Amino acid sequence: MNVNLEREQFEAMKARIREEALRTKGPLAMALKDIKHKIAILSGKGGVGKTVVTVNLASALKRRGYEVCIFDADLHGPAVPRALGLLGRMDVVSEHDHPGHHDLRLNPLTSLKGIKVVSVASMWATQEQPIMWKGAHKMRAIRQLIASVNWGTADFLLVDLPPGTGDEVQTVMRSIPELDGMLVVTTPQGVSAMVCSRAISAAKELDIPLLGLVENMSSLKCPACGEKMYPFGKGEGEKLARLMNIPFLGDIPIELDMGQCVDDGVPLVDKKPNSAFARTLDDIASKLTASLKKK
Numbered sequence: 001m002n003v004n005l006e007r008e009q010f011e012a013m014k015a016r017i018r019e020e021a022l023r024t025k026g027p028l029a030m031a032l033k034d035i036k037h038k039i040a041i042l043s044g045k046g047g048v049g050k051t052v053v054t055v056n057l058a059s060a061l062k063r064r065g066y067e068v069c070i071f072d073a074d075l076h077g078p079a080v081p082r083a084l085g086l087l088g089r090m091d092v093v094s095e096h097d098h099p100g101h102h103d104l105r106l107n108p109l110t111s112l113k114g115i116k117v118v119s120v121a122s123m124w125a126t127q128e129q130p131i132m133w134k135g136a137h138k139m140r141a142i143r144q145l146i147a148s149v150n151w152g153t154a155d156f157l158l159v160d161l162p163p164g165t166g167d168e169v170q171t172v173m174r175s176i177p178e179l180d181g182m183l184v185v186t187t188p189q190g191v192s193a194m195v196c197s198r199a200i201s202a203a204k205e206l207d208i209p210l211l212g213l214v215e216n217m218s219s220l221k222c223p224a225c226g227e228k229m230y231p232f233g234k235g236e237g238e239k240l241a242r243l244m245n246i247p248f249l250g251d252i253p254i255e256l257d258m259g260q261c262v263d264d265g266v267p268l269v270d271k272k273p274n275s276a277f278a279r280t281l282d283d284i285a286s287k288l289t290a291s292l293k294k295k
């Protein structure tokens with residue numbers, strides 16, 4: 001009984017010390033304090049399927065029983081809410097944690113399967129509202145947005161980065177506290193690998209761990225004859241992973257239903273859980289979680 005009490009007191013003291021340490025690290029650390037793992041999805045080149053990978057990896061992790069949040073850091077082309085069928089706006093709530101102090105906070109939207117999503121796409125009344133932040137405004141907006149959200153408790157935060165290595169990408173790389181690392185997405189095209197290698201070098205320059213690389217749109221199964229085709233080339237992703245010394249986590253096939261899934265707001269992993277695409281995403285989720293457990 002006494003031993004238990006001492007242990008409880010010890011745990012409470014440890015929690016108080018951690019909370020104090022986070023408070024001194026700033027509002028971002030406080031906002032994200034109950035999220036165990038934070039992973040940013042990086043590509044370099046645009047249009048390689050970063051959002052598709054983010055949303056379907058989140059779904060694969062969710063299907064494995066993990067609580068997952070997504071932060072859509074693409075301020076100019078936010079696409080995550082739509083891909084999860086979330087067309088509404090985030091709620092703004094007024095909270096007062098101590099007397100006389102009111103704080104406006106945002107509640108994430110939650111998908112049908114329970115994935116929490118924060119995106120600038122969910123902040124305005126109309127989908128057509130242009131987002132024209134520049135330079136320093138963008139960086140401040142990203143930091144403020146992350147800090148103002150009631151993220152709650154989760155196992156994973158996945159950050160869908162915009163393409164390239166510009167302001168938003170660097171801001172996320174630098175300001176997410178305890179970022180576990182990057183998952184890199186490329187395609188079999190040489191040009192994607194080339195641009196991607198620059199993004200990988202930027203992450204290395206900033207000392208961000210690289211958790212793995214996946215090759216999206218690697219192959220296509222012919223719907224008529226079942227033959228596997230490689231319309232964009234073969235093996236480029238694995239070659240890049242070897243060259244950059246990053247674990248290669250898998251080849252993600254092209255799925256002809258993808259466009260419809262994105263338009264319907266249903267991740268392909270949920271719509272076709274037995275497809276080669278879903279099995280590959282599950283395998284990537286398994287490899288990622290295993291590598292994070294070893295850390």
Ligand SMILES: Nc1ncnc2c1ncn2[C@@H]1O[C@H](COP(=O)(O)OP(=O)(O)OP(=O)(O)O)[C@@H](O)[C@H]1O
Pocket residue numbers: 043045046047048049050051052053074077079161162163216217252253254255256258259262
């Ligand atoms: N494995 C896949 N099979 C079929 N279509 C795919 C696959 N991956 C991505 N796509 C399609 O390719 C297009 C680009 O995908 P997505 O929007 O995820 O790319 P992105 O890298 O996030 O783009 P951006 O540069 O705008 O951030 C979309 O139309 C998407 O539906």
